[in-house]
Amino acid sequence: MPANTSGKWKVALVGSGNWGSAIARLVAKNVKERSDDFDTEVRMWCYEEDYEGRKLTEVINEKHENVKYLPGISLGDNVVAEPDLLKAVEGANALIFVIPHQFIQQTCRQLEGKIPEGTQAISLVKGVEVKDKEIHIFSEVIKEHLGVECAALSGANIANEVAKDSFSETTIGCRDIEVAKKWARLFETEKFRVAVSKDVLGVSLGGALKNVVAIAAGLIDGLQWGNNAKAAVMRIGLLEMKKFALEFFPGTEAETFVQESAGVADLITSCFGGRNRKVAEAFIGSGKTFDQLEKEMLNGQKLQGVETAKELHEFLKARGKVNDYPLFTFVYNVAYEGVKPDEITAHI
Numbered sequence: 001m002p003a004n005t006s007g008k009w010k011v012a013l014v015g016s017g018n019w020g021s022a023i024a025r026l027v028a029k030n031v032k033e034r035s036d037d038f039d040t041e042v043r044m045w046c047y048e049e050d051y052e053g054r055k056l057t058e059v060i061n062e063k064h065e066n067v068k069y070l071p072g073i074s075l076g077d078n079v080v081a082e083p084d085l086l087k088a089v090e091g092a093n094a095l096i097f098v099i100p101h102q103f104i105q106q107t108c109r110q111l112e113g114k115i116p117e118g119t120q121a122i123s124l125v126k127g128v129e130v131k132d133k134e135i136h137i138f139s140e141v142i143k144e145h146l147g148v149e150c151a152a153l154s155g156a157n158i159a160n161e162v163a164k165d166s167f168s169e170t171t172i173g174c175r176d177i178e179v180a181k182k183w184a185r186l187f188e189t190e191k192f193r194v195a196v197s198k199d200v201l202g203v204s205l206g207g208a209l210k211n212v213v214a215i216a217a218g219l220i221d222g223l224q225w226g227n228n229a230k231a232a233v234m235r236i237g238l239l240e241m242k243k244f245a246l247e248f249f250p251g252t253e254a255e256t257f258v259q260e261s262a263g264v265a266d267l268i269t270s271c272f273g274g275r276n277r278k279v280a281e282a283f284i285g286s287g288k289t290f291d292q293l294e295k296e297m298l299n300g301q302k303l304q305g306v307e308t309a310k311e312l313h314e315f316l317k318a319r320g321k322v323n324d325y326p327l328f329t330f331v332y333n334v335a336y337e338g339v340k341p342d343e344i345t346a347h348i
């Protein structure tokens with residue numbers, strides 16, 4: 001069946017967190033302006049929760065603002081929050097997956113057999129799935145569950161900055177160039193510049209692996225070791241990211257890590273301004289676990305780097321490769337094995 005690029009796309013978002021809401025706002029603006037190509041209503045699935053005694057979806061639909069995950073930013077009156085996943089995706093032929101990576105499996109299982117052939121999907125999720133000693137990017141996981149093609153979008157994209165229309169770049173990884181162009185038309189604005197690449201693997205892995213390096217960068221900040229130490233951790237981290245991708249995901253393009261926003265630029269912004277960095281900084285001297293700090297500091301938003309470190313460790317252990325990735329391993333050991341952060345230089 002040919003790719004669905006000629007007819008109108010009706011877009012639904014699976015996810016409504018900090019990034020999900022920022023992206024909903026961009027997409028909502030674009031579908032209105034580009035209504036030849038897109039249906040102008042954007043449905044957004046919300047994992048329902050109470051907000052000050054009311055349902056969060058009700059509040060979002062009344063105020064056109066995600067008061068919990070992206071407060072102070074108008075999403076547009078054409079974004080409709082929907083708590084029922086199947087209703088949210090009903091009739092849509094373009095699905096944007098943007099939920100924390102730990103929830104992808106359970107969410108996709110509910111969609112199995114329910115998504116029409118020819119639907120296009122794109123994953124904005126930063127993480128990897130490790131199962132039965134195998135590792136997968138989420139575009140593959142989504143394709144496997146839903147039976148539809150799935151591209152990837154990733155880049156130096158701190159949601160709160162994108163939501164304020166500060167200039168950002170991103171990368172779309174998509175093997176079909178016509179489909180890639182249509183995704184770019186959906187996301188691109190003057191302030192949100194989209195590059196297109198065929199390297200779905202590199203685009204996905206850059207976003208997933210930098211989260212672990214950002215934890216290490218945050219530890220350095222918490223230790224107050226300064227900029228040279230942080231730059232060293234980022235350099236070593238980037239090399240591990242690239243090595244890991246090339247070793248375990250044949251076909252990944254090494255250039256993606258240095259040329260695309262999804263590579264080094266995302267690493268930089270995350271190591272200076274991301275949530276993984278912030279929570280890791282607070283970890284130093286706190287006597288608290290990352291789980292506790294996530295709950296205390298992020299108001300329901302989710303860390304990706306700590307769990308990714310665990311998943312990578314499981315995978316590397318199964319492959320007998322733990323010692324080849326000392327920085328990834330160190331982050332795992334700090335988060336789960338009680339290794340002291342200030343021992344980092346002895347390990348990397």
Ligand SMILES: NC(=O)c1ccc[n+]([C@@H]2O[C@H](COP(=O)([O-])OP(=O)(O)OC[C@H]3O[C@@H](n4cnc5c(N)ncnc54)[C@H](O)[C@@H]3O)[C@@H](O)[C@H]2O)c1
Binds near residue numbers: 048069099101158302
């Ligand atoms: N926030 C950013 O700056 C940013 C930027 C780029 C990419 N990303 C990536 O996008 C993905 C989504 O991040 P986010 O910032 O939108 O989410 P988030 O960190 O704000 O997570 C909160 C969201 O998770 C939902 N949630 C909680 N429990 C759930 C469950 N059981 N099932 C499904 N959903 C549940 C909440 O309802 C809420 O919508 C992540 O992989 C993240 O790395 C985030």
Ligand SMILES: O=P(O)(O)OC[C@H](O)CO
Binds near residue numbers: 211274
């Ligand atoms: O806040 P973080 O650490 O989850 O990073 C957010 C984005 O991935 C930055 O591009």
